[in-house]
Amino acid sequence: MSAGPVPDATVARLPLYLRALNDLTAHGSNTVSSERLARLAGFNAAMVRKDLSHLGSWGTRGVGYSVNHLEGLIRHELGLDRQRPVVIAGGGHLGQALCNYRGFRDRGFPILAVIDTDPDKIGTRIGDIPVHAPDDLPELVGDDPGVIGVLAVPGGVAQAVADGMVSAGIHALLSFAPAVVEVPVGISMRKVDFALELQILSFYAQRDETDAGAPVGLQLASDRPETGS
């Protein structure tokens, strides 16, 4: 029952456990062993047990974990008891794709608005999401500290847009911009860069080509692309 702080590596895996638990619920399972959960989420049993022990010891020896209870526990830990509205900066192709992606709303992240500077777009809708001018941002965010900002803008303006979001009261940012973005202490940010992912893949693809036929390594470290089990 270690109630200490949850390690970052564990936090990054909790959403994957949650996804597996959703599937189990849909399948009608009531309990799940660390072994089974590990297979469903793509890890190994010892890690599942260690991770879950950080949330408190709630499994039953000889049986496993209660799917329902575990799901609630993880949702609570991740702060998913409440909805977290999302504001997307950038109404380009990516912003449009995100607006039309149901996975956000379905998982408790309703999209509040798109912010764009293009006068032709302001006042229109993308999917059913309204497009607003940057000036509307503070009003949209209000004093809700739970709003998450998404940067779907070109790298060149990413820093400026991030600054605007932070001054509007946003405390958490997800950036798709291919640029280094700095945020003040106390603001959380995660980055996703498509081209960067391809470059990393390129490295391992090249390595495997030159290794052609050679025995394949077994590592499965965090930033390495997975290689089949």
Place this chain on the structure above:
Amino acid sequence: MSAGPVPDATVARLPLYLRALNDLTAHGSNTVSSERLARLAGFNAAMVRKDLSHLGSWGTRGVGYSVNHLEGLIRHELGLDRQRPVVIAGGGHLGQALCNYRGFRDRGFPILAVIDTDPDKIGTRIGDIPVHAPDDLPELVGDDPGVIGVLAVPGGVAQAVADGMVSAGIHALLSFAPAVVEVPVGISMRKVDFALELQILSFYAQRDETDAGAPVGLQLASDRPETGS
């Protein structure tokens, strides 16, 4: 001049160094110190030096690294000397956004085709990318082991689509599907899941809310969202 294998963590940072070096070239800088490169890429100087030492010792003490040379070195290490064609599975909103994203082609990843099962889409173009039927996949890939596959399909069909890509001869996959996808040994895969990123952000947002006003932690581990310096 440690010529040992490059650690995975280092590989994941090389693209960021590369981006910084591109900026430096544009600015006309000929040399760069580990200190400066660290600031530009968002790390610290010791890590930059350690990372670069894995590529061989090519800096000049008292001066720094040659921007040009370092750029070539990293490009070579990442296998970016050659172009790597990309095939996108899924012509939905995300697939469309990726087709219209210039960052792929600009960085050496020309998009060869989109694969979709919708008869209305097959034969048309998204941006200037042709849409093909799944059956065309083997022909598109040919015997080029350098093609990268992108999964922009719903989670439910991701595994089947991945299997199809692998049997068509693709050895590297980037998956945007919110699902666990298994690939055979020797195939590299990286995953990006938008909703998962929001869930992780939610955790830290919640933590910071309850900490309101408390001293902010200083960690900057790999999977934690960055918090400003």
Place this chain on the structure above:
DNA sequence: TCCTGTGAATGTCTTCACAGCC
């Protein structure tokens, strides 16, 4: 017997601190 919870061992990554070269 089955499965969890956890200390100990192992492996990996990051930071420190300084020797050595320009």
Place this chain on the structure above:
DNA sequence: GGCTGTGAAGACATTCACAGGA
């Protein structure tokens, strides 16, 4: 003096192995 290259130390993460409860 300035900066790189690197062993050593420290922090962190994962896996092992087994005690102990259901």
